[in-house]
Amino acid sequence: MIFRPLKYKKFAQKAVDKLQESQSEFRAKYDTDNYASWFYNQSSETLRLYSDDKEIYFRYIPVGTFSLNTNTWMWAWANEDSIEPRKFRTLKIKEFGEKKNYENLSNALIDGDKYTGWESTAIAFDIIGGIGTYRVISDHLEVYFLLTEQITKEQVEKIESELIECSTHGKLRTAFICQHLNTENKTGFEEAFETYRGMELGEDDDLQAWCAECEKERLKDDGWNDESMEFAKIKLVCERCYFEIKESNLDAKKH
Ligand SMILES: [Zn+2]
Ligand SMILES: [Zn+2]
Known part of the structure; x- marks a missing residue:
């Protein structure tokens, strides 16, 4: 020692x-x-x-x-x-x-x-x-x-113009989630690609996640269509909200 x-x-x-x-x-x-x-x-x-x-x-x-x-x-x-x-x-x-x-x-x-x-x-x-x-x-x-x-x-200026103003976290990068995701309920957490906090995102990459029910809808037609999009009602959140929701959903798996 x-x-x-x-x-x-x-x-x-x-x-x-x-x-x-x-x-x-x-x-x-x-x-x-x-x-x-x-x-x-x-x-x-x-x-x-x-x-x-x-x-x-x-x-x-x-x-x-x-x-x-x-x-x-x-x-x-x-x-x-x-x-x-x-x-x-x-x-x-x-x-x-x-x-x-x-x-x-x-x-x-x-x-x-x-x-x-x-x-x-x-x-x-x-x-x-x-x-x-x-x-x-x-x-x-x-x-x-x-x-x-x-x-x-x-x-x-371009970076700043693409940020979303979150009432909880301030100005941050934008992320997309389905209407069912939140930190209260364990709904499952499906992502467009594997993500981690602070990751670099390419021009065309967005943080995107949806719940298990939305995933079922999405798989019915082998991908997003008008119907599953209507079911998901994707909304915008800040990236910190995104990871808080992700972590609260993943926590559930451990118990
Ligand atoms: Zn959903
Ligand atoms: Zn936020």
Whole structure:
């Protein structure tokens, strides 16, 4: 047991060294130190750096936050206040931590110091990948991002225009469900394709699910037709609603 912290330290240091190297290239390439302000949008998972005469946009995956009040680090997957779908990508770090017995990676909340944020972000960069990292300080919180790609203002606007405003969860990606699905009843949960929280969706892919009864109707004619569509009365929900319904339906199977 005594070797574990040392083993973790070495692992973390390696990740920090690796990030430092690619981060200096990243900063040189995008000149990220020379913007006066930042703004990030959890709904579209985009970061905007800007000055009077220039701006640049990136897509990001939230890594976590470090509280300067409590000196604790919280991984993004554990943060219930944030709405970024891709925060669940950080569960990959948790899984890795569980496998290696690194509690700093598997626990939701860890005690830390001024290095913890960068160290955790370096490990995220190593495990998840990206083109660079960025940190902003908002009130008492340091917020860390993995930047996955540079995007244009038009692309940001397109992402935002396709979001649905959910009264519970805020602005998020749109998902489609049949009228019978909800978190109260176990109705079965059939999907167009296998999904997971925070997944990347192609241009033509939508999150779509329907209940077991709808599946029966659908199979009668070997696929959707006017009749089964009428039975399903597909409606729009936000993607967080979608996964809450999915999980409450899947829970039922365990009992
Ligand atoms: Zn249905
Ligand atoms: Zn919702």
